[in-house]
Amino acid sequence: MGVVRKFRLLWAECRRTIILYLLIVLLPAGVLLHYYFQRSEDIFERQVTESILNSIRQVKINLDYRLSKVDEISDALILNTDLYDPLAGDPLAGTHYSQVQEEAKLGNLVRSLQGNDIRKIKLYVNPDKMYAREHVNFFSLDEAKEEPWYGQVMRSNGGVYWIPTRTVSYLGSPGSVRIVSSARIIRDPGNYARIVGILELDVPEANLSAILAQAEYQESNRTMYVVDGDGFIISQTQEDLIGTRLLQPDMFNTVRDQASGIRRMTIGDEAYYMIFDTLDENGWKVVSLLPVRLINRTNADFNVGFSIVLSLSLMLLVILGAFLVFANVNRSMIARLRHITEQLKERGAVVIEEGLPRRRGVVIQLEKSVTHMLSTLQQLLEDNYRTKEKEKEAQMRVLQAQINPHFLYNALDTINWMALTKGAKDISRMLQMLAQYFRLSLSKGKDIVTLEEEMNLAKAYLEIQKQRFHSFEYEMVYPDSLAGRLLPKLIVQPIIENAILHGIQNEDGHQGCIRLEVFEQGGGFVIRVADNGTGMSEDKVRELFASFSSLPTSTSSYGLYNVWERLRLYSGGAGCLNVTSMPGEGTTVSLTFPDGPPPPHRVQ
Template sequence: MMHRGWTYVSMIFKSVLAAKLWLIAYVVLILIPASIFLYAYSQRYSRILEEEVTRTMLQTLKQAEINLNHQINSLRDTSNAIFMNPKLVTYLRTSASYGDQLDALNELRYMVDNARTNLNVFRVRLYVDDSKLFSHEKVNFFPYESIKASPWYKDVLNAGGLLVWTGAYMEHFIDIPNEDPYIFSGLRILRDPDHYDNISGILSIDVDARILENILSNIKLNNEQQVFLVAPDGTLVLHSDKSLLGTKLKSSAVLNTIEQSNEGVSAIEEDNSQQYVVYTTISATGWKLVAEVPKKGISSRAASLNQISSVATLTGVTVLFLILVFILLAFIVRGMNRRVQTVIKVIKREGIEGLDERYGTSDGDINLLEKSVDHLIHRVRNLMEETYKSKMQEREAQLRALQAQINPHFLYNTLDTINWIAIGHKAHDISQMIDGLAKYFRLSLNKGKDVVTVTDELELAKVYLEIQQTRFPKSFEFEFETSVAHDDGGAEGQERSLDSFYIPKLTLQPIVENALLHGIRKSKGKTGKITIRAVVEGDDLLLSVTDDGIGMEPELAQSLLTEPRPTMRNDGSGSSYGLYNVNERSKLFSGEAYGLHIQSSPGEGTTITARFRCQSHESEA
């Protein structure tokens, strides 16, 4: 036994040595070039990914810039609407009487309240001359002298009526005593309509700084990012560190970078720290939206993306290696196959005795293989016979089980119908119902046989429909269309009646039931017509049932043939096993190529066709 094991190991080792040229070729032609390519590709791909990441960050910043422009332009429109209001002009006139001012104030208060319907407007403030009514109200109206000390007062005067935006600053409001919010203000001068050269006031539109801070906080570039707004002179307009508001940006490298163009991405190095500066310009104010992102964060992100490419390349190299392994195994198997073919040739030429003589001095491996194969063949033959018998028994059991599932429900419906007729019509139609029911039992039971002639099956369908006509009077009509078959064996051909063909028992009745109860009875008028056809096409027998009822979706029609539905329906029409079981029994009877086919569309009726292989009494016997 030990010697046999060493023989196997020796054979495999010799096969590997025989393939050493393939191993050398693999290392030289595949492994080394692939490693060099993988390294170069990784470096190049990292640079490309880094550029792509920074480009994506710029696009994210530009989207935030669009949002900021939208907010500021909305505030500018509100300022323009107030600036152009005639009542404001009346109020600002030096010649305006107190009555005119009071009348204008009512309109101005309504206008101020209406301006706050813009969710971006935090407060509207008017700085007017002390002589004006309510100039010391200090909610919406303020004395003109109180704004002269503001750092942006000169900028507002120099703007000549254009809107000037301040940076974020803290302001106190007497109507909000517990909070001093940070706000942005858009200011413009108001001129005296009677003396245009004179300045009669300043209009301020305030916006809560948190609105702009929320836009900046939604910018997600990196965990270590710094995003802020900078005025054209380098003053910080908005920053997460409130102590820096109004101060100059400390980084000269960042200032020099953002002054070069309206938008861009630049790599800078400051204090031994490498970072990217991503910036864009807010056209409504001239401010710069700036994001500082450490370069190591972008590099790590690019590296993570690069891992995907590296895995793909490594997978390719692995596949090439596996291909080579398969080639080597093919050589080994080919060598073993030659040995087996030699054994087979010896057996064919000299028989088992020749095999014993040829390999008698060997360890008996081939002899053992031959005996094992012979035993395997006998075993497989026995298993095939057992499988065939079990399959036949299984088919017969399935046929009987499926048959048994669809018999009872009609009996229940018919007895129920007879009962209601007896109660409602005082037994006038009981005789007719019992006669039809007797015919139905006789044809369906068929003396215990599982197959019936086509003629008997058609007669059974007719009896069923007659009983249902009693149950549902004047609700439907039916007709039968049949054709005879011609036997091509003779010179002129010989007609064969449908009575000579056999099909599984209770094939048509479930289909007819489906047409009546689910097609016609569910239509709007609950009336219709059922047509039953029996046609022979070549070696196939076709039985079809057509109704002009409500029809159904093709998907539902297909599911009726593929999914058993054993649950009872509430209307007492029995289970929906019918079509599924008929389809399965048809396939068991004639083969998988046969069975039911449903053609239907909503509102266009339904045609169900059952296809069987023509099977006469003689061929069945």
């Protein structure tokens, strides 16, 4: 009972981990097993088809040997003067007795060559020969003309033509027999254009099918054939298939001109391997049309047994290994979990029962405590986030507010100077521009404005400064497509102020030009302020950026720091401020605003 109880406790505590472990191990094992089966099928199919191709090549060698023996006998007869001299003689020149002797001589010659390889030798001779209708070994040439193979034999022009399988009955022999035949014409040696006969050698088809039967892949499934050049079956162990097409012409034509090979094809709804080689003697093909299922059935029988043994062994090893591992680490793990649970309780992470499983156990208690701790932590993070955002908003407002008093002082100083030195019209114009500027800068209390509003504000500022200094020209360019983009208010003014005071006013002659342009970049946009003033060295630029690590004390860099800090806060650190300068050539300041809208809390 103690073992069973320990097993139950172990299962209760670790069942999820064990199930996960089994899945992690068994799933890859299943995938590997599937991959093994697929690869084994491919390898087995390749091995079987190559083995059958070797068998077909051996069949081809045996058939070529048998047929070559027939061709050798045919050649021997054609070259034998005892054959063609009597056939070439005039049948009307001699006596009847001389023709009887001629028949006996020719009959003895051809019958001596008949046997197992050659069932019958036939001579088609001049119809005027007395023995032309003997119909055992001698036949009339007129009868040959009525045979379907006559045209092919004549077109062979003395070469051997192999006649496909047909069924014949021999005079004096019971029943019928299937034969293939070698036929060729016999010419008169004295007059080569004159045909004096046709020689036909009949070979039993059974001789061919016996060779095929010895090389079959499975005795119960006869898949080997001999076919002619048009795909008709010449020989097969199933006699009812002889004379029929092995394949449709369009399928057979794909291999007609190939000497040897292995080709996979689909006939009907079933996959087959066509494995073939070509006979040297007559161009017929030895073909094995093997269903793929026959190969896979043999492989499947092995795979089923192998997979069962492998799967059971793997499962036993995995289960045994899992329990050994978890049993080994269970005691120390439980102790550590108890310690963690107690620490959580001591630190105030009270267990919340609501919504959690009402089960006992150290792991369950730890799960409940950690859930409560995470909930509390999430609440604290949210509170901290809101506090930080409010702090950033306040900081942005303070930084922005620091701009206005400084500019107001300069503007009022200019108005005072103009009142003392010029007439009331100029003062009136200056006051109008100043009023416009303050109206735009207030922006109904908004901290975030559109690009169009910021550009109008910059233009008003440039007009006021131009009236003050009369020492620069300016140019503003921005596309209408960007007019609605949002950005912090008064972020461009400090850059323009630096360009006037530290760029153009420091130049000899106090003359210059300021160009303000905005363009789209990577879904975001860039504001660029360029002047042709005195410029700065690379060391000065590096020193300027180094001062941003703390609040600058110099009034010359405070405005740029203000811009950088507001851009960083507004874009969450994604924005970029870049300064390029060259002594005597001017300074360019670029503000890069990234793609996407600003955080929702920044728009008021």
